Amino acid sequence: MEVFSLIVDGVATAVLPINLMLIVVGVTVGLFIGAMPGLGSVNGVAILLPVTFLVPPASAIMFLAAIYYGAMYGGAISSVALGIPGASTAVATTFDGRPLALQGRASLALVTAALASFVGGTFATVFFSLFAPLLADVALSFGPPEIFALMLLAFATFLGLGGDDIPKTIFSICFGLVLATVGFDTISGEPRLVLFEIQGFLRGIGFIVLAIGVYGIGEMLWTIEQTRGEVTTTNPKMTAKGLVSDTKEAVRRGWKGTWIGSVLGFFVGVLPAAGATPGSLMAYGVAKMASRTPEEYGNGAPDGVAAPEAANNSASTGAMLPMLTLGIPGSPTTAILLGGMVMWGLTPGPRLFIDESEFVWGLIGAFYISNVVAVLINLAFIPLFVWMLRMPFTILAPVIFVLSIIGGFAASRSMHDLWLIVIFGISAFFLRKFDYPLAPAVLAIVLGPIAEPTLRQSLLLSSGDPMIFFTRPIAGPITVIALILIFLPAIKLLRRKRTVAEG
Amino acid sequence: MRQGEISLAGLLALLSLYLMWKSTELPIGYISGQGPGGGFWPFWLSFGMLLSCAAIAWNWWRGNSPASVSDEPVMDAFGWRTVARVGGGVLVFVALIPIISMYGAICLFLIYYLHFLGRHSWLLTTVLAVALPGGLFFFFEGAMYISMPQGLPFTQPFFDMMYEIIY
Numbered sequence: 213m214e215v216f217s218l219i220v221d222g223v224a225t226a227v228l229p230i231n232l233m234l235i236v237v238g239v240t241v242g243l244f245i246g247a248m249p250g251l252g253s254v255n256g257v258a259i260l261l262p263v264t265f266l267v268p269p270a271s272a273i274m275f276l277a278a279i280y281y282g283a284m285y286g287g288a289i290s291s292v293a294l295g296i297p298g299a300s301t302a303v304a305t306t307f308d309g310r311p312l313a314l315q316g317r318a319s320l321a322l323v324t325a326a327l328a329s330f331v332g333g334t335f336a337t338v339f340f341s342l343f344a345p346l347l348a349d350v351a352l353s354f355g356p357p358e359i360f361a362l363m364l365l366a367f368a369t370f371l372g373l374g375g376d377d378i379p380k381t382i383f384s385i386c387f388g389l390v391l392a393t394v395g396f397d398t399i400s401g402e403p404r405l406v407l408f409e410i411q412g413f414l415r416g417i418g419f420i421v422l423a424i425g426v427y428g429i430g431e432m433l434w435t436i437e438q439t440r441g442e443v444t445t446t447n448p449k450m451t452a453k454g455l456v457s458d459t460k461e462a463v464r465r466g467w468k469g470t471w472i473g474s475v476l477g478f479f480v481g482v483l484p485a486a487g488a489t490p491g492s493l494m495a496y497g498v499a500k501m502a503s504r505t506p507e508e509y510g511n512g513a514p515d516g517v518a519a520p521e522a523a524n525n526s527a528s529t530g531a532m533l534p535m536l537t538l539g540i541p542g543s544p545t546t547a548i549l550l551g552g553m554v555m556w557g558l559t560p561g562p563r564l565f566i567d568e569s570e571f572v573w574g575l576i577g578a579f580y581i582s583n584v585v586a587v588l589i590n591l592a593f594i595p596l597f598v599w600m601l602r603m604p605f606t607i608l609a610p611v612i613f614v615l616s617i618i619g620g621f622a623a624s625r626s627m628h629d630l631w632l633i634v635i636f637g638i639s640a641f642f643l644r645k646f647d648y649p650l651a652p653a654v655l656a657i658v659l660g661p662i663a664e665p666t667l668r669q670s671l672l673l674s675s676g677d678p679m680i681f682f683t684r685p686i687a688g689p690i691t692v693i694a695l696i697l698i699f700l701p702a703i704k705l706l707r708r709k710r711t712v713a714e715g
Numbered sequence: 716m717r718q719g720e721i722s723l724a725g726l727l728a729l730l731s732l733y734l735m736w737k738s739t740e741l742p743i744g745y746i747s748g749q750g751p752g753g754g755f756w757p758f759w760l761s762f763g764m765l766l767s768c769a770a771i772a773w774n775w776w777r778g779n780s781p782a783s784v785s786d787e788p789v790m791d792a793f794g795w796r797t798v799a800r801v802g803g804g805v806l807v808f809v810a811l812i813p814i815i816s817m818y819g820a821i822c823l824f825l826i827y828y829l830h831f832l833g834r835h836s837w838l839l840t841t842v843l844a845v846a847l848p849g850g851l852f853f854f855f856e857g858a859m860y861i862s863m864p865q866g867l868p869f870t871q872p873f874f875d876m877m878y879e880i881i882y
Contacts, residue, residue: 251859259859377780379770383727386763389756390734397741397753404753405737429805436801437794606833611847613805613828614821618851621817622861630809638802645789646716646723646782664756672750 218569219341222577225570226274234267234275235578239586242282243593247290249424249619252299253283253528253545261552269556270571274578276552277532280545281333281582284488284528285590288325288521292318293597294612295435296427296619300419300658301488301524303651304496306427308509308516315512319454322594324462324514325521328470330587332522335474336481336529337579344533344565347482351534354483356669357680361690362483363663364681366490367656368697369497378702380648388653391417392660399668412628419658420623421632426650428616429637432609434644455594462514469499469515470522477523481530488527489658495523529579536560536572716785721775728768734761804828816866816874818848857881 225231238260245256256279264272287302292309305325312321339347354362371381394405395416406413473495480491499519500509509516535546539560553560558568565572600608620633640650674680681691735758742752743759775783790798808824815823825844829835855861856877865874 245859255859377774379767379774383764383767383771386760386767390760390764393757393760399750400741400753402741402753404741405734405757407737429802433798433802437790437798440793440797604833606835607829607843609801610825610828610833613808614824614847614851617805617809617812618817618821618855618863621812621863622855622859625861627809627813627864630812634805634809637805641798641802642723642789646720647780667756668750671745676745676750 222573225574226577238278239282242279243286246283246286304520311512326590328518328522329525332526333583336526356666357687360666361687364694384652388656425636430640465514466518469519473519473522477526481527488524491527492520492524495519720782731764817863
């Protein structure tokens with residue numbers, strides 16, 4: 213009951229006129245920043261951090277949290293409407309969101325994403341409110357071997373995303389992971405894989421460079437070549453009646469993915485260093501495995517949109533937990549929020565809930581309100597985003613190219629990276645011609661910087677003995693499940709081939 | 716497609732070998748007291764890429780992949796032409812950025828794509844080619860404080876004028 217009254221107090225603080233106004237502005241700004249390829253919550257939060265000194269700390273963190281939420285909702289818009297994941301957390305949304313848009317069901321995809329995000333965010337906030345200190349202890353028990361085992365589990369789900377050609381999927385995963393190692397070795401600090409001695413590679417290769425290359429340039433070239441430039445997005449609906457029927461359909465066909473994403477996303481998000489991207493990817497993989505019609509995934513299954521969207525919103529809230537209770541940021545955005553809290557004179561850590569109770573519960577109240585505001589604003593803007601798809605393709609295509617290039621530069625501020633985007637884009641086009649799945653490479657480049665140091669730290673802990681991943685109580689079961697998932701597609705394929713040969 | 720499949724696998728195998736060789740610039744084994752060397756992770760992953768290429772070649776030999784049994788060309792003449800026009804346009808767009816600025820390059824790219832490839836009217840082309848870079852200028856430079864490449868010095872008077880509007 214005490215928690216309940218604290219939540220009520222927190223919500224009451226969040227709906228004070230100044231706070232509510234900041235939340236509405238924050239969500240709206242975040243939505244549009246998130247919808248722009250190359251920009252994500254981290255840009256919005258970083259740019260608007262100085263503005264927060266004009267208001268009290270509680271209002272400031274609510275504003276930043278609202279931007280964070282808005283941007284998480286906005287990431288889906290870019291994935292569905294443009295086919296470019298604006299942030300790594302929205303990569304999995306592209307798998308089914310884009311096919312739905314091309315079938316003229318963009319509004320269904322966007323409504324599903326909005327509702328799933330709302331459920332995911334709310335579920336996570338409820339869990340956050342009830343179990344924050346307990347979950348902080350669980351998160352602390354995750355050391356390098358456990359985090360690496362979790363990454364292994366995420367890679368295992370990649371195999372399910374790559375279709376039947378397992379060697380090409382493995383190639384794609386390894387290639388993404390190798391690209392993530394370019395730049396400097398984070399442990400020894402020495403330059404590594406400076407390809408062809410080009411100094412630009414010292415900066416490394418960012419996720420956004422590969423993602424924009426593959427989805428912005430490569431995917432567009434593919435679409436233009438396949439459709440001979442005559443793309444038809446079959447009259448997307450934008451009437452009020454259409455939105456209502458889409459909402460009903462989203463609930464009916466997306467509830468399962470929503471719940472899987474909400475639960476999985478939160479628990480992955482809580483873990484320090486994991487974050488929303490592995491959460492959304494694993495949610496997609498698990499939803500596909502749990503589905504009675506897995507063949508619909510990748511061709512426009514609403515559950516395939518709901519699972520990653522619920523997961524990334526749920527994980528975003530979950531990622532706040534280690535930041536507030538332990539002072540460990542789980543993502544770049546929460547790192548900036550942490551910096552903001554320190555600047556406002558607050559000390560994140562176990563005592564924050566006791567010493568700054570009003571601040572913490574006000575923030576939790578803001579999570580609830582931000583979620584409601586975000587879903588309403590998102591639904592209100594859906595007709596605008598759907599309208600974008602009604603543009604002739606000969607207008608939409610150059611606009612997507614322009615947004616890809618300018619978004620790519622905004623993310624990296626480097627001409628070297630722009631050239632890489634073009635090279636990756638053209639290469640992706642030809643690789644796709646020969647059925648190389650590229651999504652695993654994009655996801656691997658995101659998870660590589662987490663996987664490598666945790667593997668090396670684990671092996672250092674065990675003096676080079678890989679059994680460390682099997683003998684620890686949390687890492688062991690996760691590793692075993694991951695290995696089963698890795699070998700499952702191969703076994704299934706062999707069995708199918710044997711059945712065909714016998715039949 | 717059949718020829719292309721094995722050629723691409725060969726090319727990717729070469730890339731894998733290059734990455735393996737490049738990884739050996741840092742230690743690839745276990746260093747006592749320090750754990751695996753800096754080249755360990757990329758080396759074995761590149762080796763994984765090489766093994767995958769071998770498996771792709773094996774599938775090609777056995778005719779297991781769709782591309783390995785297809786006699787179709789990778790693309791017909793129309794496909795090559797379309798990809799060359801669009802991809803070439805994007806290449807020129809990026810090449811022009813350090814010369815005529817990001818916004819100038821966007822304007823020219825839009826004129827090329829909308830009018831010459833899309834066959835839209837000059838009115839629509841002009842409106843979009845001016846409005847989109849203009850809007851992006853105010854969004855990135857004004858709202859997001861992100862400066863885009865401004866090209867060679869001859870573009871400076873234009874930027875001075877635009878910054879006067881913002882500040």
